[in-house]
Amino acid sequence: MQELAATPELDYNSETYKDAYSRINAVVIEGEQEAKDNYIHLAQLLPEQQEELHRLSKMENRHKKGFQACGNNLSVTPDMEFAREFFAKLHRNFQDALAQDKLVTCLLIQSLIIESFAISAYNIYIPVADPFARKITEGVVKDEYTHLNFGEVWLKEHFEESKAELEEANRQNLPIVWQMLNQVEKDAHTLGMEKDALVEDFMIAYGEALSNIGFTTREIMRMSAYGLTAH
Numbered sequence: 001m002q003e004l005a006a007t008p009e010l011d012y013n014s015e016t017y018k019d020a021y022s023r024i025n026a027v028v029i030e031g032e033q034e035a036k037d038n039y040i041h042l043a044q045l046l047p048e049q050q051e052e053l054h055r056l057s058k059m060e061n062r063h064k065k066g067f068q069a070c071g072n073n074l075s076v077t078p079d080m081e082f083a084r085e086f087f088a089k090l091h092r093n094f095q096d097a098l099a100q101d102k103l104v105t106c107l108l109i110q111s112l113i114i115e116s117f118a119i120s121a122y123n124i125y126i127p128v129a130d131p132f133a134r135k136i137t138e139g140v141v142k143d144e145y146t147h148l149n150f151g152e153v154w155l156k157e158h159f160e161e162s163k164a165e166l167e168e169a170n171r172q173n174l175p176i177v178w179q180m181l182n183q184v185e186k187d188a189h190t191l192g193m194e195k196d197a198l199v200e201d202f203m204i205a206y207g208e209a210l211s212n213i214g215f216t217t218r219e220i221m222r223m224s225a226y227g228l229t230a231h
């Protein structure tokens, strides 16, 4: 007896699969582009870490190219307009924070929220991906853990003075993540990914990051509740 994936066989070449893929693939490509730009912007606020941030930005560009290849491989044209709309709120909040030199908020949005989002999405995707995309995504997700760590390290070193701004940035941005997930829930399901699993993996990655930075379990519980319940 073999114990393989519990999901029924996915037909990667069906129109249904490819239609859903055109949006999910676009969202991931746009996410990598957003991350690439954000690391360049972060280098303005953290000049002493410029070299490292430029290195991270280049990795994001490679990720973007990898996911573009995944779309190509399935003959899917990514719906980039959908994806830009999908990221619009997080994009605007990052840009607003940047304009006000709010480094802590920028780090929360890029290093914690976007990277945790990527880690959860990619881990859930790997077991149901086509063989070409699986290989690429496995390589990418390893990098994303190091990106999450970059933000953790800085925020841990500056925890006391960053704490209030982190809580405020969490309150403003975490609800947006749940809105984003709702928008792709149906398409993700078509690709064999369940929303509950995505939420669970996101909270594990994000909660662990908050814990490593210095938040207590009680504080993490309180912060995680934002957006899940009505606020």
Ligand code: PL3
Residues within 6 Å of the ligand: 024, 027, 028, 031, 032, 035, 060, 063, 114, 115, 117, 118, 121, 122, 125, 144, 147, 184, 188, 193, 198
């Ligand atoms: C950071 O390096 C990249 C950021 C990418 C963020 C992607 C978010 C995707 C959310 C969509 C959830 C559906 C699953 C997608 C699986 C490939």
Ligand code: FE2
Residues within 6 Å of the ligand: 032, 035, 059, 060, 063, 118, 140, 144
């Ligand atoms: Fe990435």
Ligand code: FE2
Residues within 6 Å of the ligand: 035, 060, 115, 118, 143, 144, 147
């Ligand atoms: Fe990343």
